[in-house]
Amino acid sequence: MLEVSHISKSFGSKNVLQDVSLTFEENKIYGLLGRNGAGKSTLLNIITNRIFPDTGEVKIDSENVNDNDAKLGLMFLMSEVNLYPNGSTLNQIIADTELIYGSFDYAFAKKLAQKFELDLTSKFGKLSTGYNSIFKLILALSVPVKFVLLDEPVLGLDANHREMFYSELIQSYTDHPRTFIISTHLIEEVANLISDVIVLDEGRTMLDQPVEEVLAKTHSVVGPETDVTAYTKGLNVIGHDNIGTIRVDYVYGDLDDRQLPDTVKISNFDLQKLFIFLTNQFEGSRHYEN
Numbered sequence: 406m407l408e409v410s411h412i413s414k415s416f417g418s419k420n421v422l423q424d425v426s427l428t429f430e431e432n433k434i435y436g437l438l439g440r441n442g443a444g445k446s447t448l449l450n451i452i453t454n455r456i457f458p459d460t461g462e463v464k465i466d467s468e469n470v471n472d473n474d475a476k477l478g479l480m481f482l483m484s485e486v487n488l489y490p491n492g493s494t495l496n497q498i499i500a501d502t503e504l505i506y507g508s509f510d511y512a513f514a515k516k517l518a519q520k521f522e523l524d525l526t527s528k529f530g531k532l533s534t535g536y537n538s539i540f541k542l543i544l545a546l547s548v549p550v551k552f553v554l555l556d557e558p559v560l561g562l563d564a565n566h567r568e569m570f571y572s573e574l575i576q577s578y579t580d581h582p583r584t585f586i587i588s589t590h591l592i593e594e595v596a597n598l599i600s601d602v603i604v605l606d607e608g609r610t611m612l613d614q615p616v617e618e619v620l621a622k623t624h625s626v627v628g629p630e631t632d633v634t635a636y637t638k639g640l641n642v643i644g645h646d647n648i649g650t651i652r653v654d655y656v657y658g659d660l661d662d663r664q665l666p667d668t669v670k671i672s673n674f675d676l677q678k679l680f681i682f683l684t685n686q687f688e689g690s691r692h693y694e695n
């Protein structure tokens with residue numbers, strides 16, 4: 406179990422993370438969502454000890470990860486930052502990675518390189534943006550860690566390669582279950598992949614729940630405007646659409662046993678819509694978990 410407790414971090418006068426506490430359980434796939442600048446990369450960097458929080462701590466199985474090689478070796482962070490020398494070949498970087506992590510799934514890495522048509526004798530610095538991501542993803546999926554953290558994993562990948570990556574990730578997870586934390590803006594693409602969703606908003610935890618539970622609380626209420634607004638009065642309406650005389654109210658939360666008029670229909674809506682409405686709400690109506 407990976408635990409983040411009361412993490413706060415400022416850069417100058419900007420509070421980037423404010424009292425963030427999260428628990429990442431074994432063998433789950435977490436989607437870490439948030440608008441630009443919400444603090445996602447900062448959080449992933451703090452978890453993996455690349456930067457340090459002002460307050461709070463990160464623990465794996467109750468042990469602080471700070472300067473703790475045994476615990477840090479259980480995590481791998483793939484991010485936009487290039488940690489590898491431009492002049493090294495991909496094979497050399499793989500060998501170095503094996504040294505750091507103690508072992509490496511060469512067969513799997515080779516299979517992936519073949520599938521993505523990546524030549525492992527290429528120099529790292531010569532890779533295109535997409536292939537730079539592909540190589541780092543191959544590393545992330547081939548190292549023997551318990552926690553794989555992916556920060557914008559599909560940056561620069563074309564649609565075919567993104568599909569391939571998602572299916573390889575599912576296959577790899579099925580073969581060797583472990584915990585994934587995936588920070589992404591491509592919510593629709595990961596919606597069927599993730600088991601739990603975390604939304605960071607302006608450095609605070611807005612949502613931290615299993616996807617199934619979250620979706621069960623989404624209700625789009627459709628019908629004639631007066632009937633819809635009368636029905637949703639007092640409910641947590643987080644957004645609405647008007648299509649001519651038809652109104653859709655988007656409700657997040659449990660519905661009570663109020664009478665549903667015949668003219669009004671209710672169904673669930675998706676994670677991306679929920680994310681947009683939640684992170685667009687007026688300052689005063691935003692609800693945080695901390």
Ligand SMILES: Nc1ncnc2c1ncn2[C@@H]1O[C@H](COP(=O)(O)OP(=O)(O)OP(=O)(O)O)[C@@H](O)[C@H]1O
Nearest residue numbers: 416417419421439440441442443444445446447448
């Ligand atoms: N080293 C730094 N020095 C100063 N400010 C920083 C530093 N790193 C991050 N920030 C600021 O912290 C805030 C959060 O950045 P962060 O990269 O964590 O957000 P993010 O959620 O990953 O955003 P994006 O989705 O745009 O990548 C931003 O306002 C950013 O400018």
